[in-house]
Amino acid sequence: MKFTSKYIAFASAALMLVSCDLDKLPDGQYVTEKQKDETNDKRPNMVIAEVNGMAAKMNCFGTISDDVNEYHSDFGVPAVSLQLESSGQDFVATTSGYNWFNRAQNYSDRVYTDKTGAEFIWKIFYNHMQAANNVLLSAPKDSDDPDLKIYRGQALASRAYDYLNLVQCFQFTYAGHENALAVPIVTETMTTEELESNPRATVQQVYDQIMNDLNEAIELLDGYVHGAANKDKIDIHVAYGLRARANLLMQKWADAAKDAEMAMAGGSPQSLKDVSSPTFNSSTVSSWLWGIVITPDNEVVTTGIVNWPSHLCSFTGNGYTTLTGAFRFGNSALYDLIPATDIRKQWFVSPEKTSTLIDNETVGGESVIDYFGLSPYVNTKFGAYQNTFGNSTNSSDWPLMRVEEMILIKAEGEAMSGNLTAGKATLEDFVKTYRDPSFASKATSPQDLQDEVWLQRRMELWGEGFSLFDILRLKKPIVRKGSNFAASVQFDLAPESQIMIYRVPQCEMEANQGIEESDNNPAAPQPTL
Structure with missing residues (x-):
């Protein structure tokens, strides 16, 4: 008997749980640094709890509603990954029934009043950012405490991770769009008044913030390695990996390759044997640098x-x-x-x-x-x-960063920075050793190698949340026609079609006086066949 024919009573069942707190931004509910210092003297474990809170914010139910029966696509960062995958061209699903991400698949979630689209993504990453900012208040820059330095480094890298996701969801890629409006910058020192009137920063300004955070994080985390049991925490290799992603997006190819190589030291790819059975479900494997445990x-x-x-x-x-x-x-x-x-x-x-x-x-x-x-x-x-x-x-568990991604960044960065031979060698060594013994690069130019790496990313990282971001970064079209997509969503989109990115959500527009209607991304019609 097919398992799919079994009766499902769970769909309407009331599920008992305590949802994550909804941190509505801007809220300004920050205590002073003096109060934090006094509290930390009495309760040193408070900072650790705040650090753990950063990890918890990435994996919780109740970001857009505390009614478990209302949104079954509301389960943290993994849900964002599935939402973004559904918007691409390689991730196929039914268009009806129990596909809770069908609105992302047909782009109807791009309406800025849609709670499952822009609002969900916005709150996921800004709530996580608020948790990071709380840690930063508890771990000031001038602290000499070695533990606080690590916590501060982790918080800075976490905030950079949030900005990296937000800037790619709410504006087109860095190259060619440096002066376009992206998202508001929220830091730990901002007052309530500043938060309530916080305009969209430009793409360049957001990337400047990302790089500033990551540069300091790498300095603070130097020598800190989290170990196999703590892969929900950011260590030095993860920080380098995040900066490799940022440099790749900014087309700082040599820097991306160098940072990726530093990140690669934190793990090793899963072997051909390892990936010859269903896997990608546990952070304990050697290739995971960072994950949601x-x-x-x-x-x-x-x-x-x-x-x-x-x-x-x-x-x-x-x-x-x-x-x-x-x-x-x-x-x-x-x-x-x-x-x-x-x-x-x-x-x-x-x-x-x-x-x-x-x-x-x-x-x-x-x-x-x-x-x-x-x-x-x-x-x-x-x-x-x-x-x-x-x-x-x-x-x-859910993967957030794997060493295989870093190898592919290194190969692309080497080729695009003028060393095609090195890029081909990096790519061939990985694929032939770990995935396809018959692989040989056919690239005769850096752009050829970049496209080969893109195909490798589409295969290797399928389902993990990279698909749409790669399409935007490389300014590629979305091609669904002539495939197994349902007829109603079997459309193609030209590179940088406006519908590919999200609009600032209505909830933020109502709470933030710094963003006018004219500041928002243009509305775009839902794709048609």
């Missing part, structure tokens, strides 16, 4: 279905994918581009309904494909919790 008692897990495995994992025993058939598929056009010798072709069920990752696996005496009702192009990349097919506990 999710435990069974976390509120997004106790909801049962308001979490990323429910929407993405094809092997969960309790999710929208397997219980309703709302699977996530790879684009058939991308599948056709993956060489037969590349293990990543097996990260998707073939048109003949096979994948070497699961062909010999069974559940209850049935093949995995038959038990879960898998169809062509369904992803097999993301394993169930504890690598147990049908596990009903959705407590899998």
Whole structure:
């Protein structure tokens, strides 16, 4: 019997949990530095709690509503990643039924009154930023305490991460848009009055803030390595990785390659054997530099279905994918581009309904494909919790940065900075060793190598939230026609189509007197066939 035919009572069930606090910005609810210092003398663990709070803000339910039955796409940064993936060209899903991200797929979430679109992204990253700013108030720049220096470095890098996401969601890419309006800059020293009248900064100003934060973070975190058990914390390698991303976006190619190499020292790629079974569900593997560590008692897990495995994992025993058939598929056009010798072709069920990752696996005496009702192009990349097919506990970790991404940044940065030979060598060494022994770069120019890296990113990072950002960074079109997208969303978009980015949400426009209607991004019509 196909698993997808089983009755689902959970969709209407009331789920009991305590939601994350909604931190409405601007709020100005900051105590003075003197008060913080006095409190820290009495309660030193308070700063640690604030640091832990930064991690918690990335993985919580209740950002846009505390009613668990209202938005099942409200589960933190992993939900933002699935939303952005749904807006691209490689991440396919049903357009109806239980696809909670269908509004991102058809771009109807670009309306600035849509709570699941701009408002959700805005609040996720500004709430996380507020947590970082709270740490910065507790860990002043002039502190000599070695622990406070680390906490400050982590907070600065966290804030830079937020800006990196916000600036790419709410404005086109850095190159050519340096003077365009992006997002307001919020720092720990701002007064209530400043927060309530805080205009959109330019793209250049936001990147200046990002680089200032990361430069200081790298200085403060020098020598600090978080260890395998604490990958939800930022260490020196993650800070370098974030700066590598920023430099790549600014087309500072040599700097991007150098920072990526520094980040790579924090891990090693998953081997060909490692990725020959469903994986990408645990931060303990060698390749994860940074991730969201999710435990069974976390509120997004106790909801049962308001979490990323429910929407993405094809092997969960309790999710929208397997219980309703709302699977996530790879684009058939991308599948056709993956060489037969590349293990990543097996990260998707073939048109003949096979994948070497699961062909010999069974559940209850049935093949995995038959038990879960898998169809062509369904992803097999993301394993169930504890690598147990049908596990009903959705407590899998979420990747935020992997060493494989850093290797690809290094290859692109080397080639685009004038060293094509080095870029090809970096790319070939990674792919041939870890993914496709038959790979050979055919690039004869830096731009050729850049496109090869882009294809590698599309394959390697599929589903992890990079797809739309890469399209925007490289100024590529979105091509869905002639693929397995549903007919209603099988449209193409020209490079830098206005609909690709979000508008400043209505909630911010109403709270922030510094942004007028004329300051917002232009409205754009929903794409049509």
